[in-house]
Each structure stands twice: as structure tokens, then as C-alpha cells.
Amino acid sequence: MFCLNKFKQLNIFEQISEFKNMIAKQPVGxxxxxxxxxxxxxxxxxxxxxxxxxxxxxxREYELHSVLSALLIMQIFHIPTTVLLTIFLVFSxxxxxxxxxxxxxxxxxxxxxxxxxxxxxxxKLFNSMALKVIDICEDINNNLPDDSPYENLNSAxxxxxxxxxxxVKENNHKTLVAEVNxxxxxxxxxxxxxxxxxxxxxxNMPKFAQANPNIKLDFVNGHFRYFYKFxxxxxxxxxxxxxxxxxxxxxxxxxxxxxxxxxx
Numbered sequence: 296m297f298c299l300n301k302f303k304q305l306n307i308f309e310q311i312s313e314f315k316n317m318i319a320k321q322p323v324g325x326x327x328x329x330x331x332x333x334x335x336x337x338x339x340x341x342x343x344x345x346x347x348x349x350x351x352x353x354x355r356e357y358e359l360h361s362v363l364s365a366l367l368i369m370q371i372f373h374i375p376t377t378v379l380l381t382i383f384l385v386f387s388x389x390x391x392x393x394x395x396x397x398x399x400x401x402x403x404x405x406x407x408x409x410x411x412x413x414x415x416x417x418x419k420l421f422n423s424m425a426l427k428v429i430d431i432c433e434d435i436n437n438n439l440p441d442d443s444p445y446e447n448l449n450s451a452x453x454x455x456x457x458x459x460x461x462x463v464k465e466n467n468h469k470t471l472v473a474e475v476n477x478x479x480x481x482x483x484x485x486x487x488x489x490x491x492x493x494x495x496x497x498x499n500m501p502k503f504a505q506a507n508p509n510i511k512l513d514f515v516n517g518h519f520r521y522f523y524k525f526x527x528x529x530x531x532x533x534x535x536x537x538x539x540x541x542x543x544x545x546x547x548x549x550x551x552x553x554x555x556x557x558x559x
Contacts, residue, residue: 318371326368326393335367336360338423343416361395362409363420368394377406418538425536432530448531455529458515458522463504465512465521474500509542 317325339359347359368390369380384390384400391400401409410417432449439446460466478492478499497512497519504510504521515522528537539545 322372323389325371326389329371330393335363338420338427339363340416340419340423343413343420346413346416356399357401357405358395362401362406363417364394365390365396365401366406366410377403380406422537428534428536429530432532432534445532449534451531452536453529453531453533454526456515456524456526458513458524460515460520460522461504461507461510463506463510463521465501465504465510471496471500509540 314325317328344359348355365380365384368374368383369377372383374380374383381400381403384394384396391397436445436447436449464470474496475492478490478495481487481495482490482492500512502512507523510521510523512519513522513524515524524541526539526541527535529535
């Protein structure tokens with residue numbers, strides 16, 4: 296592994312902390328470090344390239360690795376929208392050079408269409424990265440001292456569920472408040488003293504968002520809202536190895552849509 300600190304040998308966990316500090320305090324230096332040590336082109340599956348270039352061939356205005364590099368930067372620096380991503384690219388020479396946008400920068404609608412059109416291909420890209428990550432973790436583990444508390448944790452697998460909370464109208468706080476108020480009015484009109492308007496409101500809310508049936512009413516991360524739920528598989532160091540969204544395609548792939556318990 297490359298060394299972030301010339302005066303002290305850092306282990307993988309200390310380097311992750313150094314990365315976070317570098318992203319916040321030395322963004323230009325981090326981008327250069329990333330450019331010198333990471334080539335996203337090496338991980339792009341051939342099927343992704345064929346799909347991207349199938350319509351226009353090599354006449355695509357923007358290279359595939361350039362677009363993916365920009366989306367990677369968007370995640371690393373927590374840029375919330377494609378509109379802001381485009382602005383960052385326009386004003387930053389370093390980011391444009393890292394991505395390979397030498398003539399022009401894609402607009403926000405291009406990035407939005409790209410993520411929608413090539414959703415399954417992006418998933419395959421991260422799956423191809425996971426294989427390399429497993430090898431890197433094995434090399435790191437072999438170099439850990441014998442008394443390290445992290446030794447062999449890379450071989451452990453941890454599974455958990457979470458969810459993305461998209462901006463749909465059902466997640467608007469006013470939608471729930473309006474339903475709770477309706478239930479309170481109903482309880483008052485019918486003189487029901489032990490009536491729980493909040494429980495009744497959640498029961499009366501639609502089971503999935505009108506915009507997308509895969510965004511369902513669920514209890515995730517300590518509260519009820521409409522989530523795009525997913526399962527996350529990590530190793531014992533907390534490094535993600537696989538993410539599966541619980542959409543219709545997922546349930547069709549396992550041949551079952553109804554479960555008896557949440558654990559199942």
C-alpha cells in the first residue's frame with residue numbers, strides 16, 4: 296500500500312482516518328493521490344462498455360471512464376445533486392483533468408439519465424471491484440502483527456439491512472401530520488378515548504410510494520418512513536462487499552415474495 300505519512304507507517308485503519316482528513320483539508324492532494332493509485336477503467340466490465348457504446352459507437356461525446364470518475368467524485372466529496380456536481384466540474388481544473396473532461400462537461404440531465412439507463416451496469420461494476428477488494432484485504436491481513444485484534448476479521452461476513460429514504464411526497468412530514476390529524480378528528484367525532492391516532496395513521500398510509508412501488512413503508516434506522524430497502528454484506532472490518540436492493544427483481548430472483556417473519 297502507498298503511505299500517506301512519510302514519518303510513520305500507518306496501518307489500514309489509520310490510513311482510512313487519514314483519508315477522511317485529507318478529503319476535508321487537502322481535496323486537491325487527495326484527487327492527485329487517487330489519480331496516481333486508482334484506475335477505474337480496469338474494473339469496468341466489457342458488457343458495460345458494450346452497452347454504453349452500442350447506440351452511438353465511439354462517437355459518444357464523453358468516455359465511459361470519465362463519467363464514472365465524475366460519479367465517484369460525487370460520492371467521495373458528498374456532493375448531493377448532479378447540478379452541484381456539474382458546477383464543481385466547471386470551476387475545478389483538477390476535477391476535470393481527473394475525470395478526463397478536456398473539451399466540455401456533461402450537464403446535470405446527462406448524469407441523471409446515465410444513472411437511470413445504466414443502473415444494472417453500475418451494479419456489475421461494483422461487483423467486479425469487490426473481488427479486488429477481497430484480495431487487498433487478504434494481503435493486509437497477512438501483514439498484520441500476530442497480536443492484532445483485527446487479524447482474520449477480513450474472513451468474517453456480516454449481513455445487515457438498511458434503506459434509502461428518497462424524496463417522495465409520502466416522506467413529506469406534512470403528509471403524515473395531515474393523516475394523524477384526520478385520525479384525531481375521527482376519534483373525537485366517534486368519542487373513542489383509547490384510540491391511537493398515530494398507529495391508525497400509519498396503518499392507513501399507503502404501503503408503497505405512488506412514484507415507485509419498490510419504495511415501501513417500513514421501519515428502518517429507528518423510524519417509520521418510505522424506504523428503498525437493501526441488504527448489505529461486509530467483512531469483519533466493515534468494508535462493503537455486496538449490496539442488494541429489495542426491489543421486484545430481487546424477489547423474483549429468489550422465487551419468493553411473501554415471508555413469515557422479518558428475520559426470514
